[in-house]
Amino acid sequence: MEQWIEELLKINDEDEKKTDKQMKIITAAIEIFAKKGYSASSTNEIAKKAGVAEGTIFRHYKTKKELLISIVAPMMTKLVAPFILRDVEKLLASSHHSYEHFLRELMSNRIQFIKKNTSIIKILLQEIPFQPDLQALFVKYVASNVYTKLYKIVEHFQSKGEIISVPPPSVVRFTVTTIMGHLLVRYFILPDLKWDDEKEIDHTIHFIMYGISNTPKEDESS
Amino acid sequence: MEQWIEELLKINDEDEKKTDKQMKIITAAIEIFAKKGYSASSTNEIAKKAGVAEGTIFRHYKTKKELLISIVAPMMTKLVAPFILRDVEKLLASSHHSYEHFLRELMSNRIQFIKKNTSIIKILLQEIPFQPDLQALFVKYVASNVYTKLYKIVEHFQSKGEIISVPPPSVVRFTVTTIMGHLLVRYFILPDLKWDDEKEIDHTIHFIMYGISNTPKEDESS
Amino acid sequence: MEQWIEELLKINDEDEKKTDKQMKIITAAIEIFAKKGYSASSTNEIAKKAGVAEGTIFRHYKTKKELLISIVAPMMTKLVAPFILRDVEKLLASSHHSYEHFLRELMSNRIQFIKKNTSIIKILLQEIPFQPDLQALFVKYVASNVYTKLYKIVEHFQSKGEIISVPPPSVVRFTVTTIMGHLLVRYFILPDLKWDDEKEIDHTIHFIMYGISNTPKEDESS
Amino acid sequence: MEQWIEELLKINDEDEKKTDKQMKIITAAIEIFAKKGYSASSTNEIAKKAGVAEGTIFRHYKTKKELLISIVAPMMTKLVAPFILRDVEKLLASSHHSYEHFLRELMSNRIQFIKKNTSIIKILLQEIPFQPDLQALFVKYVASNVYTKLYKIVEHFQSKGEIISVPPPSVVRFTVTTIMGHLLVRYFILPDLKWDDEKEIDHTIHFIMYGISNTPKEDESS
DNA sequence: AATGAATGAGACTTCATTCAT
DNA sequence: CATGAATGAAGTCTCATTCAT
Known part of the structure; x- marks a missing residue:
């Protein structure tokens, strides 16, 4: 690929530092949101799949929508x-x-x-x-x-x-x-x-x- | 439009007979589903907008999904x-x-x-x-x-x-x-x-x- | 069976006159009440099994309990x-x-x-x-x-x-x-x-x- | 009572650890189920008598029947x-x-x-x-x-x-x-x-x- | 007499969110 | 930070009962 087009991707990819649990939550949320849609996904299910307590989600994201x-x-x-x-x-x-x-x-x-x-x-x-x-x-x-x-x-x-x-x-x-x-x-x-x-x-x-x-x-x- | 293409649309459009209330329910449901998405729409809201009792929805459609x-x-x-x-x-x-x-x-x-x-x-x-x-x-x-x-x-x-x-x-x-x-x-x-x-x-x-x-x-x- | 004991059964059996529909309702109700219990039986189900409209039940019996x-x-x-x-x-x-x-x-x-x-x-x-x-x-x-x-x-x-x-x-x-x-x-x-x-x-x-x-x-x- | 008959009762009676609320729910449920029958008892009434929120019942028991x-x-x-x-x-x-x-x-x-x-x-x-x-x-x-x-x-x-x-x-x-x-x-x-x-x-x-x-x-x- | 659409109260259950531990 | 029990509002759905036809 030519150089000038390569530049196209120089977007800062730094996903701020996320704790381990935070990454697990995000990964689980992506999977579940994609499968069932945002509204039909429950924080409970996300927590289970992420292997964290439900409360933990709300420690990192004030609301479910903020997670989205x-x-x-x-x-x-x-x-x-x-x-x-x-x-x-x-x-x-x-x-x-x-x-x-x-x-x-x-x-x-x-x-x-x-x-x-x-x-x-x-x-x-x-x-x-x-x-x-x-x-x-x-x-x-x-x-x-x-x-x-x-x-x-x-x-x-x-x-x-x-x-x-x-x-x-x-x-x-x-x-x-x-x-x-x-x-x-x-x-x-x-x-x-x-x-x-x-x-x-x-x-x-x-x-x-x-x-x-x-x-x-x-x-x-x- | 040419005749042969006109034929393309000869799909029967008769929406069986629906009662008055049923039409109201469907109209309301379309509006709300389109606006908020299926999962985020509540049958309560649909009933209100349709001007019928919530139970009436379920007399015509066994479940919310059946309505969809x-x-x-x-x-x-x-x-x-x-x-x-x-x-x-x-x-x-x-x-x-x-x-x-x-x-x-x-x-x-x-x-x-x-x-x-x-x-x-x-x-x-x-x-x-x-x-x-x-x-x-x-x-x-x-x-x-x-x-x-x-x-x-x-x-x-x-x-x-x-x-x-x-x-x-x-x-x-x-x-x-x-x-x-x-x-x-x-x-x-x-x-x-x-x-x-x-x-x-x-x-x-x-x-x-x-x-x-x-x-x-x-x-x-x- | 001896005569004196036969008298034991001389209880008046006359089931007042019941209309055809009424008999169907009672028969259906007995079957369903026995199978699921009174509270868990619905008048709707009884009406269906009896082959009558739900309203008909309430024409003959003021309430579900009266039917029981x-x-x-x-x-x-x-x-x-x-x-x-x-x-x-x-x-x-x-x-x-x-x-x-x-x-x-x-x-x-x-x-x-x-x-x-x-x-x-x-x-x-x-x-x-x-x-x-x-x-x-x-x-x-x-x-x-x-x-x-x-x-x-x-x-x-x-x-x-x-x-x-x-x-x-x-x-x-x-x-x-x-x-x-x-x-x-x-x-x-x-x-x-x-x-x-x-x-x-x-x-x-x-x-x-x-x-x-x-x-x-x-x-x-x- | 003779010894051999006493053995008859050696069934472990330990009701696993139940939280305080859980005990209240069970106690209330027993009382109400016994009084009105399972089907005629409402989880709402049980919750009230137990002094907990209705949702709490379903945190411990997935369904009403599971509670029974x-x-x-x-x-x-x-x-x-x-x-x-x-x-x-x-x-x-x-x-x-x-x-x-x-x-x-x-x-x-x-x-x-x-x-x-x-x-x-x-x-x-x-x-x-x-x-x-x-x-x-x-x-x-x-x-x-x-x-x-x-x-x-x-x-x-x-x-x-x-x-x-x-x-x-x-x-x-x-x-x-x-x-x-x-x-x-x-x-x-x-x-x-x-x-x-x-x-x-x-x-x-x-x-x-x-x-x-x-x-x-x-x-x-x- | 019979119907069945309509009702609305209330049933069971889920859910995002909070909070004491 | 993390937990998970607890909440109560709100969700879907059921039900006995009514009433115009």
Whole structure:
């Protein structure tokens, strides 16, 4: 992976120091929240699976919701980590890569990430609709980072002639919905289908770039 | 809309006869389930909003879960209604439409459907991961209908030369994830963005067909 | 069976006129009360088994408890029927039977009765401790009839020299507890043992009369 | 009381350590179950009488039925404790007592026991017909212990010539039904009569041994 | 007379949270 | 720090009973 994209992951990973018990609680909570959903999980069950007393949970987290947030909030940042890096322009200027290449790297990188954090992301997806706290965080990171950064990247490759000149928001939205759509379907909606991931990524990127039509495009206006 | 596609919707919509109270219960339940999630909703709250006694709910639905299922299960069928029609081949043979056209009709049709049933679909999406009953239904309808039907449609348009000749499953998956992805993002993940739906559909379909690359495709292998 | 004992059963059996539905309700109630106990039986279940609407039960019986009483109270009288007949003295005077004979007839008569009414008697036994109404009836019939009548009978046979001259109450109590005990054990506590009823009755009566000791009794004081 | 019979009671009575609240719950439950029957008793009422929160009951007993069982099951063992001791033969061999004596000791011993545990035994009697769990325990302890042990005892005293030579099962059943019958009537069916217990026991045992007939028995066949 | 939908009190049970140890 | 017994509010569900049809 190229250096500039590697930077995408330089998000501080320090999970503050957690006691042993605290880690056990979090691990148990993740497992149970992911399996039954936040509301349907009981602190009692979490305590049992963690091998601690129920009271111990509340020594570390004032409420059950605080436990949820503490698990899920950091994920928020990491999910969009690749777009948080500061000097996109510099990076783009100093490199001569294609949008296709960028997407390919982005996708396989995020897939690695999802594989490592499936449970937490599942919890996140489940609870975002019901937790205003999380929604606020989501808007903060996604809206203000992902989209603005992507606009610039798209504009960059439009100016280099790689991407057709439709309004960048359209391209961004298509890119985002297509990739997110693929990942949602692949990892959360139909994870049990037999997927050939290598090919799947290849096809997805290729289709995003060139479509599935056999007819040459006359002019690429929308 | 062309006639053959209109047939897609001929799913009987008659919601058996429900008593007045039963309708009130269902309406209230939909609203509350959608807002707080199934587990976090209380039958007490539903009863209050429906203006009935709590016991009345349990006269019509043995358990809270049965209430959920009765709301959400029929949606399953209707969601994939366009793919349940029998003689796809005939329809395709007798018509001279393009895949692009088909997708466009399909999308705007499903969007109408989503708009009319946003809440229920939201509940469905939330609860599928936790309700094996629903998963079973989902597999039954999606797997056995949508995919097999789509394969045939894609093959048809490949034989007519409209679609590049990659394995149909790839095309189907790309189509499905892209459209589902768009709809999920548009209506459930970021419904509050300012969307210009007309254009959005146009772009999405166009991109699916022709991609976003400016460079003519050399060869359309995978 | 001798005529004087036959009179024991001349209790009016007329079950007032009951409608068809009413009979179905009673039959169902008996079955369910006997199986699960009064408190654990629901009017809903009774209605279902009876094939009537729940409301119909309450048209005939103001409350669930009234239904219970209406089933169980008449049994009270019939249980002790043999002792309700008026002129015991006459009967005894005019006949020259033995106490042993009397017991034998009594026992087999009551066994027939129990066999025909096992369920109702079971309900009665279960509910007497909790229903003051029933207790009152029980005391009324048992105390005022059975014991006083039996005293006279025992005295009669003592005066004829057949029974040892201990205070009649002792003999009565022994007779009653022994026979009731046998019947309770035989029909309600261990009904599933393999019983040879003929022999069982024989032995019981014989033991009551002559005991199980091998040594001749010197004197029969207590 | 002779030593060998004293052994009959060496069943460990230690009620594991129960917390203060737990004891209060059990005490309250016994009282209320005995008064109203299991089904008609509410956990709410039990909690109030015990002076604890309703939730506390369910911290100690997963369900209301578990509470019942925990009260009633141990009584099962203790009820038949005198028959659980192992080496009946040895005891009999080494002692030179009469069956009459044995019955007398047994009865007064069981009466003491009943007096101490009237409520629990009442609950037990009420609920056995409806609780398969309890039935299983009853069969296990009664069938396999009481009867087999009693057979041996009876045979022993038959061989010593004290008991008439009818088949032991007959003697055992008569003994059991007579004594159980007496105890049931005395303590559970008509506890409010004025009983002179000393005399009552005397008479009962005497009657069991020698019957109530004044005429000497010719031959003691059945 | 019969129905069965509706009721609301109350049943059993769960749960997040507290607090003395 | 950790525990786990205790809490009481709230949850799901049942029930005897009523009443308009």
